[in-house]
Amino acid sequence: MAYTTINKSTDYFNSKIYTGTGSSQSITGIGHQPDLTVIKCRTAIESPVWTDAVRGVTNTLKSDTSGGTDVISTGLTAFGTDGFTAGGNDAFNGNSQNYVSWNWKAGTTSIPSGGSLDATAVSINTTAGFGIYSYTGNGAGVRSIAHGLGAIPKMFIVKRLNSSRDWAVYNASLPLADHLELNNTDAKTGANLWWSSRPTSSLIYFNADGQVNFNNSTYIMYAFTDVQGYSKFGSYTGNENNDGTFVYTGFKPAFLIIKRSDQAQPWLLLDNKRGTYNVNQSKIFPNDSAVENTDTSNGVDFLSNGFKLRRNNGESNEAGTYIYMAFAEAPLVGTNNVPCTAR
Secondary structure, X not given: OOOOOOOOHHHOEEEEEEEOOOOOEXXXXXXXXXXXXXXXXXXOOOOOEXXXXXXXXXXXXXXXXXXXXXXXXXXXXXXXXXXEEEOOOHHHHOOOOEEEEEEEOOOEOOOOOOOOOOEEEEEEEOXXXXXXXXXXXXXXXXXXXXXXXXXXXXXXXXXXXXXXXOOEEEEOOOOOOOEEEOOOOOXXXXXXXXXXXXOOOOEXXXXXXXXXXXXXXXXXXXXXXXXXXXXXXXXXXXXXOOOOOEEEOOEEEEEEEEEEOOOOOOOEEEEOOOOOOOOEOOEEOOOOOOOOEOOOOOOEEEEOOEEEEOOXXXXXOOOOEEEEEEEEEEEOOOOOOOOOOOO
């Protein structure tokens, strides 16, 4: 049997670090044409900026705020076959500043049918278990969107575009009535955004709430499924010890987000391009405009088959519950029979 459908993770996800020039420059070496790119300036106070192919490259969202779409003509200006082009805007490409980008490939633009609230535009990749969906709310209770991923989504993120509302995050490990909000540090809250049914292999459900389904309001959703050897979305319990909890993913992580769900803590983001050895302490917070932080009170080991918490810290390993999303550098074992090594 095949252990994974993806042997080369960079065909679908890759991080890229670069130095800004203050004028238009092409960023290449990503390994695919991105459909979602998130950029954070590492050395100056700037919002994390989100752009995608469905909304159009100049339409920017900031994950540290509840604000709607900003049109930034000098931000990300084009997606290319091996990366993207950034203009001179400081959040994307300020002169002599250091940046990191995280890039996901989606795919087909054929809109799936079968829901009661159809998407208006999509980009979907069933191999990578990732889809981008724009839709217009109708304000009616219990509406569904056909996601076309062919598997049950384990995590999705929804943002209202035409008005100021918090980013809503679903994770399958949370109680169904609960959600988290990407732009703040709050613990899970029980607003029942997702109706009374978890997603199925074909549908995602919404209630009539301003965060996800307000009449005539526009939204973007990013949805993810588990893909063996490539992506994993789940939860763990911290042990409040420097010899911390180990979380098995089945691959060496390239990208990891952790959020404590039962208590207020920031969203912690680590990757293998900024943190190149264990213990990985190169922190960025998607809910914050702060510069990159290498505080030694926090840290995670990226291992060949998962990650291990290495500090007693509220952001990742106190005696509480945490959700996570992880993407692979390499599978533990792939169909190409090349084993994954620890670092």
